[in-house]
Amino acid sequence: xxxxxxxxxxxxxxxxxxxxxxxxxxxxxxxxxxxxxxxxxxxxxxxxxxxxxxxxxxxxxxxxxxxxxxxxxxxxxxxxxxxxxxxxxxxxxxxxxxxxxxxxxxxxxxxxxxxxxxxxxxxxxxxxxxxxxxxxxxxxxxxxxxxxxxxxxxxxxxxxxxxxxxxxxxxxxxxxxxxxxxxxxxxxxxxxxxxxxxxxxxxxxxxxxxxxxxxxxxxxxxxxxxxxxxxxxxxxxxxxxxxxxxxxxxxxxxxxxxxxxxxxxxxxxxxxxxxxxxxxxxxxxxxxxxxxxxxxxxxxxxxxxxxxxxxxxxxxxxxxxxxxxxxxxxxxxxxxxxxxxxxxxxxxxxxxxxxxxxxxxxxxxxxxxxxxxxxxxxxxxxxxxxxxxxxxxxxxxxxxxxxxxxxxxxxxxxxxxxxxxxxxxxxxxxxxxxxx
Amino acid sequence: xxxxxxxxxxxxxxxxxxxxxxxxxxxxxxxxxxxxxxxxxxxxxxxxxxxxxxxxxxxxxxxxxxxxxxxxxxxxxxxxxxxxxxxxxxxxxxxxxxxxxxxxxxxxxxxxxxxxxxxxxxxxxxxxxxxxxxxxxxxxxxxxxxxxxxxxxxxxxxxxxxxxxxxxxxxxxxxxxxxxxxxxxxxxxxxxxxxxxxxxxxxxxxxxxxxxxxxxxxxxxxxxxxxxxxxxxxxxxxxxxxxxxxxxxxxxxxxxxxxxxxxxxxxxxxxxxxxxxxxxxxxxxxxxxxxxxxxxxxxxxxxxxxxxxxxxxxxxxxxxxxxxxxxxxxxxxxxxxxxxxxx
Numbered sequence: 001x002x003x004x005x006x007x008x009x010x011x012x013x014x015x016x017x018x019x020x021x022x023x024x025x026x027x028x029x030x031x032x033x034x035x036x037x038x039x040x041x042x043x044x045x046x047x048x049x050x051x052x053x054x055x056x057x058x059x060x061x062x063x064x065x066x067x068x069x070x071x072x073x074x075x076x077x078x079x080x081x082x083x084x085x086x087x088x089x090x091x092x093x094x095x096x097x098x099x100x101x102x103x104x105x106x107x108x109x110x111x112x113x114x115x116x117x118x119x120x121x122x123x124x125x126x127x128x129x130x131x132x133x134x135x136x137x138x139x140x141x142x143x144x145x146x147x148x149x150x151x152x153x154x155x156x157x158x159x160x161x162x163x164x165x166x167x168x169x170x171x172x173x174x175x176x177x178x179x180x181x182x183x184x185x186x187x188x189x190x191x192x193x194x195x196x197x198x199x200x201x202x203x204x205x206x207x208x209x210x211x212x213x214x215x216x217x218x219x220x221x222x223x224x225x226x227x228x229x230x231x232x233x234x235x236x237x238x239x240x241x242x243x244x245x246x247x248x249x250x251x252x253x254x255x256x257x258x259x260x261x262x263x264x265x266x267x268x269x270x271x272x273x274x275x276x277x278x279x280x281x282x283x284x285x286x287x288x289x290x291x292x293x294x295x296x297x298x299x300x301x302x303x304x305x306x307x308x309x310x311x312x313x314x315x316x317x318x319x320x321x322x323x324x325x326x327x328x329x330x331x332x333x334x335x336x337x338x339x340x341x342x343x344x345x346x347x348x349x350x351x352x353x354x355x356x357x358x359x360x361x362x363x364x365x366x367x368x369x370x371x372x373x374x375x376x377x378x379x380x381x382x383x384x385x386x387x388x389x390x391x392x393x394x395x396x397x398x399x400x401x402x403x404x405x406x407x408x409x410x411x412x413x414x415x416x417x418x419x420x421x422x423x424x425x426x427x428x429x430x431x432x433x434x435x436x
Numbered sequence: 437x438x439x440x441x442x443x444x445x446x447x448x449x450x451x452x453x454x455x456x457x458x459x460x461x462x463x464x465x466x467x468x469x470x471x472x473x474x475x476x477x478x479x480x481x482x483x484x485x486x487x488x489x490x491x492x493x494x495x496x497x498x499x500x501x502x503x504x505x506x507x508x509x510x511x512x513x514x515x516x517x518x519x520x521x522x523x524x525x526x527x528x529x530x531x532x533x534x535x536x537x538x539x540x541x542x543x544x545x546x547x548x549x550x551x552x553x554x555x556x557x558x559x560x561x562x563x564x565x566x567x568x569x570x571x572x573x574x575x576x577x578x579x580x581x582x583x584x585x586x587x588x589x590x591x592x593x594x595x596x597x598x599x600x601x602x603x604x605x606x607x608x609x610x611x612x613x614x615x616x617x618x619x620x621x622x623x624x625x626x627x628x629x630x631x632x633x634x635x636x637x638x639x640x641x642x643x644x645x646x647x648x649x650x651x652x653x654x655x656x657x658x659x660x661x662x663x664x665x666x667x668x669x670x671x672x673x674x675x676x677x678x679x680x681x682x683x684x685x686x687x688x689x690x691x692x693x694x695x696x697x698x699x700x701x702x703x704x705x706x707x708x709x710x711x712x713x714x715x716x717x718x719x720x721x722x723x724x725x726x727x728x729x730x731x732x733x734x735x736x737x738x739x740x741x742x743x744x745x746x747x748x749x750x751x752x753x754x755x756x757x758x759x760x761x762x763x764x765x766x767x768x769x770x771x772x773x774x775x776x777x778x779x
Contacts, residue, residue: 083507105728112508258702262595404704411709
C-alpha cells in the first residue's frame with residue numbers, strides 16, 4: 001500500500017513524538033537501556049572535575065557501557081539540582097557528584113543513596129586518606145560516596161603585583177615572607193597592608209572566600225562535632241571576624257563579585273594580588289584568567305603556604321542513588337573514576353587534588369609543573385598543603401550559613417556599608433531567621 | 437398484539453413498550469445521548485487537563501502548606517496555619533512583595549506606553565510592513581534566560597556596557613546589582629525589552645480594526661494626528677488595552693528568571709546580597725530549594741496566588757467599569773446621531 005507523502009510525514013511526526021515521550025520517561029528513571037543489551041549510565045558532575053577523557057577511556061574498556069555525562073557549572077547549582085531531584089523522587093543520575101559543603105544535608109537522607117559496602121568499597125577503604133572515607137560514612141555505618149578530590153588550600157599570588165610593592169615575588173620567597181609553616185592570618189593581613197600602602201590596591205579579591213578558609217581550618221566550624229550550632233558566642237569565629245573586618249576596613253578587599261571577578265578581567269589587571277586556592281580552584285583561576293584575556297605572562301603563581309595552617313575547602317564524592325536502575329554498573333564506574341590512577345589523570349585535566357594516598361604520593365614525586373601558573377609544581381605543593389588537613393563536621397545547613405548568613409554581611413563589610421559589629425549582629429539575626 | 441404496525445405505539449396499548457423512549461432504536465438513543473453529552477465531552481479535555489495540572493497542584497500545595505514539610509525528608513507534622521503566620525511575620529516576605537510591586541510598576545507603565553507608541557507607528561502606511569512587525573517581535577523569541585545573561589553582563593557594575601556609557605558622559609557608575617532602585621530599573625528593562633514588542637503587536641491588531649472613516653472624518657474636521665490618536669484610537673482599543681494590562685499583571689507578579697540570573701553567584705542567586713531585587717517567586721524558590729522548607733514555600737505560593745487573584749479582581753472591576761462607560765458613551769453618541777438625523 002502506498003502512503004502519500006503527507007501521511008508519511010504525519011506518521012513520522014507521530015513516531016518522533018512518541019519517541020520523545022518514551023525517552024523523556026526513561027531518562028527520568030535514571031538512564032534507560034539502549035539497544036544490544038548495552039547499559040547507559042548517566043553521570044552528573046559540577047565545576048571542573050576532569051572526567052571527560054576518562055569517560056571515553058572507560059567506554060572503550062567496557063563495551064556495552066555508554067556514559068551520558070552532564071556537568072553543572074557550580075557546586076551551588078548542583079546542590080539545587082540534586083535536592084530537587086531527591087525531593088521529586090526521581091531524576092538523579094546513576095552517578096551523582098556530591099560536594100562536601102552540602103554533604104551534611106545529604107547525610108540527613110543517606111538512605112536515598114546506595115550503601116556502597118554492598119559493592120565492595122570496604123576493600124578500597126585504605127586507598128583514601130582516613131577522613132575522606134569517614135566523611136562518606138553515615139551514622140549507621142553505610143558508606144554512600146567514593147571520594148574524588150579534596151581541597152587543600154595554598155595561596156595564589158600575582159608575582160608582578162608583589163614585585164611592584166617590593167614584596168618577594170618568587171614562590172619560596174613569598175611563602176617565607178608570610179611566615180612559611182607558621183604563617184598566620186595576622187601576618188597575611190599585615191603584609192597586605194604593606195602592599196596596600198605601597199600600591200594603593202587591594203590585597204585579596206573579596207572577604208567571602210577568606211572567611212570560608214578561616215572557618216574551614218578550625219577543628220569545629222559552624223557546628224560542633226556533635227552537630228550543635230556553634231556560631232553565637234564562638235570566640236574563635238569572633239576573633240577571626242575582627243581580623244577580617246579590620247583588613248577590609250583598611251582597603252585590603254577588592255570587593256569583587258565572587259565567581260565572576262568582572263568576567264575574569266580582575267585577574268588580568270592586578271585588581272588584587274592574592275587569592276585563596278584550593279586545588280580545584282586552580283582550574284577556576286585559569287578559566288577566569290583566560291576569559292579576562294590574560295595568560296601565563298599575567299604572572300599568577302601558586303605558593304606552598306597558607307595562613308593559619310592546613311585548610312581544606314570542598315572536595316567531592318560520587319554517590320549512586322537508590323533510584324538508579326543499574327546500581328552495580330554505576331558503582332563500578334564511580335569506583336573506577338576514583339582509583340588513584342584516574343585521580344592523577346583528573347588532576348592533570350582539571351587540577352582537582354586526589355583524595356587517595358597513592359595518587360597524592362605520585363603527584364608529590366612527579367613534580368609536574370603548570371605553565372600558566374609560572375611553572376609552579378602544583379601537584380607537589382598541594383601534596384604538602386594536604387598534610388595535616390582534618391575533616392570538619394559539616395552540619396545540614398553548612399552551605400546555607402556560609403552563603404546566606406555570612407555572605408550578605410561580608411558583602412557589606414567589603415563595600416564599607418557596615419561596621420564589624422553591625423555585620424556580626426546581622427549575621428546572627430540572619431542565622432536565627434534562616435536556620436533558627 | 438392488537439395494535440397495528442402502521443400506527444405509532446402509544447404507552448397504553450403496548451405492554452412490550454410501556455414508555456415511548458424505549459421504542460427508540462439503539463441508533464436513535466445514541467444520537468440523543470450524542471446531542472446531550474457531546475458538548476461536555478468536547479470541553480472535557482481542558483477541564484481534565486486543568487484538574488491534573490492546575491487544580492490538583494493548587495490543592496496539594498495547600499495541604500503541604502499546612503504541614504512541616506522538608507524538601508528532602510518529606511512530610512512532617514500537621515501545623516495548621518502556623519506556616520502562614522510565620523511567613524506573614526517574615527520581613528523577607530514583605531521585602532519580596534515590595535520588590536515585586538516595584539518591578540511590576542517599573543515594567544508595566546513604560547511597557548504600555550512604548551507598546552502604544554510602537555503600535556501607532558506600525559499602524560501608519562510603512563514600507564515592508566511585515567519586516568517591521570516581525571522585528572519588534574524578535575526579543576520575544578529569545579529565551580528569558582539568554583536575555584537575563586546578556587543584560588546582567590551589560591549591567592555589570594565594574595565594566596559593563598551601561599556604566600561605560602554613563603562614564604563616557606561623566607556620570608558615576610551606578611551600582612546596578614546593589615542599589616535597590618537601580619536593580620529594579622535594570623530588571624524592569626529586561627522585562628520591557630522582551631515584552632514591549634509582543635504587546636505592541638496585540639495593540640496593533642486592535643488598532644487595525646478601528647474604522648478608517650472615523651479617522652478620515654476627524655481629519656477633515658481638522659483634528660491633528662495626536663488628537664486623533666488620543667480621541668479615536670485609544671478609546672477604540674480600550675478592551676484590548678484592558679486585556680494587555682491583565683496579562684501584564686499576571687506575568688509581572690511572577691517574575692523569576694530575570695532576578696534569579698541577574699547576579700547568579702552573590703549569596704547563591706537569591707536576588708542580591710541583601711535581597712535588593714528578590715521577587716516573591718524568587719523568595720518562594722529560596723524557601724523551597726535553599727532553606728528546604730516546603731511547608732513555608734507552599735504558604736508563600738498560596739499568598740502569592742491570593743495576591744494575584746486580588747489584583748486580578750481589581751483589574752476586572754476596572755475593566756467592567758470601562759466597558760460599561762464605553763457602552764454608555766456609544767449609546768449616547770448613537771442617540772445624538774439619530775436625533776441629529778431626525779432634526
